[in-house]
Amino acid sequence: MQTFFESPLSSVLSRDYLNPKSDGKHYQSFTLRNFREIPQISRLSSEQIEAIEVVGSVFPFKTNNYVVDELIDWDNVPNDPVFILNFPQKEMLAPDQYEIIADLLREKAGKDEIDQAAMKIRWELNPHPARQESNIPVHKGSKLKGSQHKYRETILFFPSQGQTCHAYCTFCFRWPQFVGMNDIKFAMRETRLLINYIQDHPEITDLIFTGGDPMVMSTKLFATYINPILKAKIKHLKTIRIGTKALSYCPYRFFSDNDSEELLDLFNKITRSGLHLSIMAHFNHPREMETDAVKDAIGRIKETRAEIRTQSPLLKHINDQPEVWAKMWQAQVELGCIPYYMFIARDTGTHQYFGVDLEEAWNVFRGAYQKVSGLARTVRGPSMSAYPGKIQVLGVAEVCGEKVFVLQFLQGKNPDWVGKPFFAQYDKNAKWLNELQPAFNEDCFFFEKNH
Numbered sequence: 289m290q291t292f293f294e295s296p297l298s299s300v301l302s303r304d305y306l307n308p309k310s311d312g313k314h315y316q317s318f319t320l321r322n323f324r325e326i327p328q329i330s331r332l333s334s335e336q337i338e339a340i341e342v343v344g345s346v347f348p349f350k351t352n353n354y355v356v357d358e359l360i361d362w363d364n365v366p367n368d369p370v371f372i373l374n375f376p377q378k379e380m381l382a383p384d385q386y387e388i389i390a391d392l393l394r395e396k397a398g399k400d401e402i403d404q405a406a407m408k409i410r411w412e413l414n415p416h417p418a419r420q421e422s423n424i425p426v427h428k429g430s431k432l433k434g435s436q437h438k439y440r441e442t443i444l445f446f447p448s449q450g451q452t453c454h455a456y457c458t459f460c461f462r463w464p465q466f467v468g469m470n471d472i473k474f475a476m477r478e479t480r481l482l483i484n485y486i487q488d489h490p491e492i493t494d495l496i497f498t499g500g501d502p503m504v505m506s507t508k509l510f511a512t513y514i515n516p517i518l519k520a521k522i523k524h525l526k527t528i529r530i531g532t533k534a535l536s537y538c539p540y541r542f543f544s545d546n547d548s549e550e551l552l553d554l555f556n557k558i559t560r561s562g563l564h565l566s567i568m569a570h571f572n573h574p575r576e577m578e579t580d581a582v583k584d585a586i587g588r589i590k591e592t593r594a595e596i597r598t599q600s601p602l603l604k605h606i607n608d609q610p611e612v613w614a615k616m617w618q619a620q621v622e623l624g625c626i627p628y629y630m631f632i633a634r635d636t637g638t639h640q641y642f643g644v645d646l647e648e649a650w651n652v653f654r655g656a657y658q659k660v661s662g663l664a665r666t667v668r669g670p671s672m673s674a675y676p677g678k679i680q681v682l683g684v685a686e687v688c689g690e691k692v693f694v695l696q697f698l699q700g701k702n703p704d705w706v707g708k709p710f711f712a713q714y715d716k717n718a719k720w721l722n723e724l725q726p727a728f729n730e731d732c733f734f735f736e737k738n739h
């Protein structure tokens with residue numbers, strides 16, 4: 289069957305570069321090509337299987353045996369949140385888009401024809417939100433294409449070989465890079481340029497490895513990025529963060545892969561060098577906190593003196609209930625993780641399926657926040673990662689008779705914007721910053737004035 293939905297990199301990389309398979313637990317990935325081999329698939333109706341094939345032709349689709357066997361509650365399918373998290377659903381496409389692809393599949397059209405139709409639909413789905421390509425730093429005339437320096441203290445780094453994931457989230461805002469829309473793919477092979485850039489920018493304290501998922505790399509490969517950074521001993525660099533969903537999709541990465549010990553040794557090496565190491569773990573549902581495997585993995589990571597902070601977008605059909613978040617944050621605190629961010633889903637790809645409006649996002653956030661003790665209230669949100677910055681919805685209020693959203697920047701392209709409350713007209717249906725108007729008859733928001 290079609291294979292064009294796969295990350296182009298996954299075919300380029302030799303097996304050695306990705307996780308060496310463990311002796312104990314055997315991993316198996318499932319994509320459009322082989323998902324029918326999943327035994328539980330026989331429980332699905334033919335309509336549900338068709339939906340996987342149709343929607344999986346437009347968006348990336350990949351899952352694995354840990355997700356299938358240990359996270360999904362198959363008795364609860366099709367409503368199971370982890371099923372929805374990995375398996376394409378019919379409603380993720382508009383009906384007309386769905387029919388175009390479904391017809392082609394029914395006619396047994398060729399791969400090229402299907403891919404062309406899929407590409408047309410992808411372009412309709414705002415593949416490049418938040419103008420990410422505009423924050424690429426330049427060092428001595430060279431663009432650091434594999435990084436993004438948007439907020440003064442932090443630089444994001446996208447190692448070229450960490451641009452895939454153990455499984456793909458159906459809501460992923462980086463989805464275009466997994467379906468071959470490569471023009472904005474952030475990826476950089478060389479660490480040297482990055483080190484030079486950080487050395488020249490004393491304001492940078494945090495280096496964030498992100499992807500895809502940097503933890504798909506073998507330890508040996510990941511070390512080729514980390515070791516030169518440690519060796520450079522950059523005084524102002526205080527923290528290395530690793531953004532990963534491996535704790536959720538592949539916890540075995542941290543204790544039973546052939547190179548798990550080396551990975552934990554590398555974490556130890558980072559913390560012993562005096563840097564703070566923060567694993568920015570992506571979890572979407574309390575189910576992901578419940579397996580023995582994830583608990584073991586968290587324990588092993590914490591032994592290296594790394595901290596684990598957690599973040600997730602708020603998603604309809606997966607976690608749009610305050611109880612779900614409260615339970616997830618409590619489980620995280622219990623396991624020694626620090627709840628960090630609740631994001632509002634970006635307006636791209638499957639957003640019309642997963643999107644939650646701003647008022648509801650605030651209600652879910654505060655509903656959950658009210659249910660947990662102070663130790664879980666380290667979390668911030670709900671926050672939109674928009675072009676000018678990370679904007680938190682503080683709430684809905686009435687000021688001088690006008691109903692407004694109260695907002696503030698948690699991060700801004702201009703650091704002066706951070707922490708100042710500002711106001712937008714209340715709009716019941718608004719789901720993103722671009723749908724908001726300034727309150728009180730102002731012409732524009734304060735951050736739009738002169739920057």
Ligand SMILES: *Cc1c(COP(=O)(O)O)cnc(C)c1O
Pocket residue numbers: 436438439442443444496673678698699
């Ligand atoms: C979220 C984000 C960061 C990190 O911000 P913190 O508030 O320090 O966690 C850095 N760069 C970009 C582009 C981001 O979106």
Ligand code: SF4
Pocket residue numbers: 452453455456457459460461462463499500501532533570
């Ligand atoms: S783990 Fe992150 S980058 Fe990977 S598919 Fe999920 S949301 Fe996208």
